[in-house]
Amino acid sequence: MLVGLLAFAFVLWAGLRRPRPSFSSAPVVALATALAHLAGVWIGVLVGDGDLVIATAVVGGLVSGGASIVLFVAAAVAAWSGIALRRTRAEHPRWPWERDEEG
Template identity: 50%
Template sequence: MMSLATNTDVIDTRGLTAVPGALGIAFATGAFAVALGVGLRPRHPSFFTALWAALAAALAYLAGVWIGAVGTGADLALATSVIGRLAIGWAAPVVALGGAIAAWGGVAVARTGARPPHWPWEGDDAE
């Protein structure tokens, strides 16, 4: 959405395909899932889990973009300059912010012991 709002490409580098961006998001999603899964293991998870999940997602995003760029034929300097621009631009901070918000919500749900809704007319007996 940020790309649409600012009318800019996320990765504005000639010769790169969509593979680095897609791989970066895949890496970020995996890292987020692992960080949140590990953070939710304790009986009373800490909200610091959101910080670690956000950091893991942002760093994995950058690593995935770098690996995707090198894997599609970009040289090391070009791949490194791309992730440098992503890190100091808006893309990596947006990934980190999204990860922090989602992880905070996950920790909040885990801490409250939320269960699916149960309506008063729903009995535990089988009909």
């Protein structure tokens, strides 16, 4: 999961560096997150057990069981939200009397 989290953070950070980030990078972030998670699980099982077949079966179980789809959708929603916050240049909420000084 840590590998997936790092992939999510790095790919989203790379997408948010542009002046006007595109929402089309959200699926890229989600796909990178899901694939990095699967790669991390595969390598972890391979190192822990040493059997290529078992490592592949575990990853296949994650894909066929739906856990990878859930991770993909969650990463897509989180990436889309992060991009939306960056595009709108969201600020901290302010009370109405705090806005009087601007006018």
